[in-house]
Amino acid sequence: MSTHIFCLLGLTQWGIFFAHLILTVWSNFCGSLPESFVFYNTIFLLTIIWSLHQRESEEAPFMALCTNLLAIMFDIVNLAYYWPHTIxxxxxxxxxxxxxxxxxxxxxxxxxxRIVQDRAGSYGTFGLPSSFEGIFGGPRRSPYEDIDQAPQNNPSTGMDQENVPTSSPSENLFTT
Known part of the structure; x- marks a missing residue:
């Protein structure tokens, strides 16, 4: 991945962080939201900071994603239950x-x-069924490509020429 893409991902995360920080602080002007609202938003903001700090790890943005998905449910419950009576x-x-x-x-x-997918490369599906990949823009290629050697596909079998065994496994098992 080029440095330019990392800069864009960093700016995206900073934008997420500051947008939710400002909106969380301003939401507290309401005065009727519980302390749990501040608690789970703080956890979400801390996972974003963790993600900004560890740019190579996919665990940090994945935890931020999970926290954010839970926060959607918590926000709906908090707003429905603690809506101010006098506005x-x-x-x-x-x-x-x-x-x-x-x-x-x-x-x-x-x-x-998308940040998790970019950081995890081809491992970024986290066990999701392939139908979910279409929702988020299709399968993603790994950002790391082998530039030393291009794979050569055999048109008849569709297999790489390098990975085709020349003999049976039992012949190669005890020979050196």
Whole structure:
């Protein structure tokens, strides 16, 4: 992967971090959201910081993705249960920011999923069925390619010439 792509991924993560930080802080102006709202948003923001710190690891953005998906459910429950009864001034603004934060989460999940795919390369499916790959833009190629040697496919078998065994495994088992 080129340095330019890493810069874009870093900017994407910084954008995710600051957007959700600002919206979480502004959501607290509502005054009626529970402390758990701040807690799981703080965990989400910490996983984003972890992801920014460890740029090679796919575990950090994957944890941020999982936390964000759970936060969607938690936001819906918190907003439904703790919606302010009297909406005026700052409470209206805080409630609007909480709703905006919730609406931003699916886009954030998509962006984090793409970051996980880019970092994990061909291993980025995490056991998801192949039908899910179509939802997120198709299968991704590994960012690391072998530039030393191009694979040569045999048109009749579709196998690489290098990997075709020349003899049976039992013949090569005890010979040196």
């Amino acid at each position: 005026s001034g700052m409470k209206r603004f805080g409630a609007a920011m909480a709703i905006l934060n919730l609406l931003l989460r699916p886009l954030t999940s998509f962006m984090l999923y």
